[in-house]
Amino acid sequence: MPVPEGIVPGVQTGENLMKLLKYAQENGFAYPAVNCISSSSVNACLEAAKVAGSPIILQVSQGGAAMYAGKSLNNKDQSASIKGAIAFAMHARLMAEQYGVVAIVHSDHCAAKLRPWFDGMLDADEKYFAAHGEPLFSSHMLDLSEEPIAENIETSAEYLKRMAPMNCLLEIELGITGGEEDGVDNTGVDNASLYSQPEDIMLAYETFTPISPYFTIAASFGNVHGVYKPGNVSLSPEILGAAQKYVAEKIGAPEGSKPVFFVFHGGSGSDKAKIDEALGHGVIKMNIDTDTQWAYWNGLKEYEAANHDYLQGQIGNPDGADKPNKKKYDPRAWIRACEGSMVARLQECYTDLKSLGKQ
Numbered sequence: 001m002p003v004p005e006g007i008v009p010g011v012q013t014g015e016n017l018m019k020l021l022k023y024a025q026e027n028g029f030a031y032p033a034v035n036c037i038s039s040s041s042v043n044a045c046l047e048a049a050k051v052a053g054s055p056i057i058l059q060v061s062q063g064g065a066a067m068y069a070g071k072s073l074n075n076k077d078q079s080a081s082i083k084g085a086i087a088f089a090m091h092a093r094l095m096a097e098q099y100g101v102v103a104i105v106h107s108d109h110c111a112a113k114l115r116p117w118f119d120g121m122l123d124a125d126e127k128y129f130a131a132h133g134e135p136l137f138s139s140h141m142l143d144l145s146e147e148p149i150a151e152n153i154e155t156s157a158e159y160l161k162r163m164a165p166m167n168c169l170l171e172i173e174l175g176i177t178g179g180e181e182d183g184v185d186n187t188g189v190d191n192a193s194l195y196s197q198p199e200d201i202m203l204a205y206e207t208f209t210p211i212s213p214y215f216t217i218a219a220s221f222g223n224v225h226g227v228y229k230p231g232n233v234s235l236s237p238e239i240l241g242a243a244q245k246y247v248a249e250k251i252g253a254p255e256g257s258k259p260v261f262f263v264f265h266g267g268s269g270s271d272k273a274k275i276d277e278a279l280g281h282g283v284i285k286m287n288i289d290t291d292t293q294w295a296y297w298n299g300l301k302e303y304e305a306a307n308h309d310y311l312q313g314q315i316g317n318p319d320g321a322d323k324p325n326k327k328k329y330d331p332r333a334w335i336r337a338c339e340g341s342m343v344a345r346l347q348e349c350y351t352d353l354k355s356l357g358k359q
Helices: 012-026 041-051 062-069 076-099 113-131 151-165 198-208 236-249 271-281 289-311 329-353
Strands: 029-037 056-060 102-107 139-142 169-174 179-181 185-187 213-218 262-264 283-288 315-317 320-324
Touching: 012 102, 012 283, 012 315, 029 041, 029 102, 029 329, 041 056, 041 076, 041 102, 041 262, 041 289, 056 076, 062 076, 062 315, 076 102, 076 113, 076 271, 113 139, 113 151, 139 151, 151 169, 151 198, 169 198, 198 213, 198 320, 213 236, 236 271, 262 271, 283 289, 283 329, 289 329
Parallel strands: 029 056, 029 283, 056 102, 102 139, 139 169, 169 213, 213 262, 262 283
Antiparallel strands: 179 185, 315 320
16 A cells, blocks of 8 residues: 655655645554654664555654763753754654655654753754755644643644644644653543543644644543553543544534544553554554563563673683674674564554554
């Protein structure tokens, strides 16, 4: 199943980005959106997309961006996170074409306290747009879910006005995703806040639509970041279906239409049946971080176990007391093992999201 006409390998923005979202929703699948913290994880994601024969969403968080820049850097005023995010986007742009992969470049959760980071990335988008006619990033997420709904939507709308001239897409969160990620801790949040209301989704839709069609909504239906024992997380994807029906009725859209592009946060460890149900309600993107973190680490764990006796010193191993071990402890060897494990895990994600072979 080929991607829509006019889309070629590389990072997609503007009209082509919207084509990809509609392509996913109309065909009942979603793109995996993977958090990256280094060029190695970006490359692993691109390799995974090439193997799967499908587009991918590469995303970076504020903490991931700081890691990309180098944790030793002073991050005053989010300077390191801004530069790290720019480096991530530039690397993704260069290598997506090299891998022959259709990609979307996105920034993940930006809470109110991190808005200087968001502003810095938009500065970079505007500079890139002036030179190339498109933003550096395909999209950004502004997560003001801890603020009152009206304030969340009002502030988000102001940012969308700034992004609209570039056709840069804004993702917002309504309701709260539980658990903890990147310094935002919602582990003790009231359970009722984990479920979005149709009226709130409608308010966002009717506020944003006159400004720009370039927006998606991460609605909460019991989502929790991280992986937990079965039964500890209660997902209710039917909330998304009810919201689609509510919005469609309000705007006079045909019955069964899906006017909202929904995003599924907290995808790691989710029940396969719940993922499938969410896809049927218009989810076009699912965030994956915890599972791919584990996969990357597990690649190293298995590499160490298989080569343990060759990793105890620079010289000396089962083949001889004077035999060198450089080929085993060379970072190119064990980082490659990490990447391979992440590539394999992402094939499972593509399968769950019904997005294999979509390029």
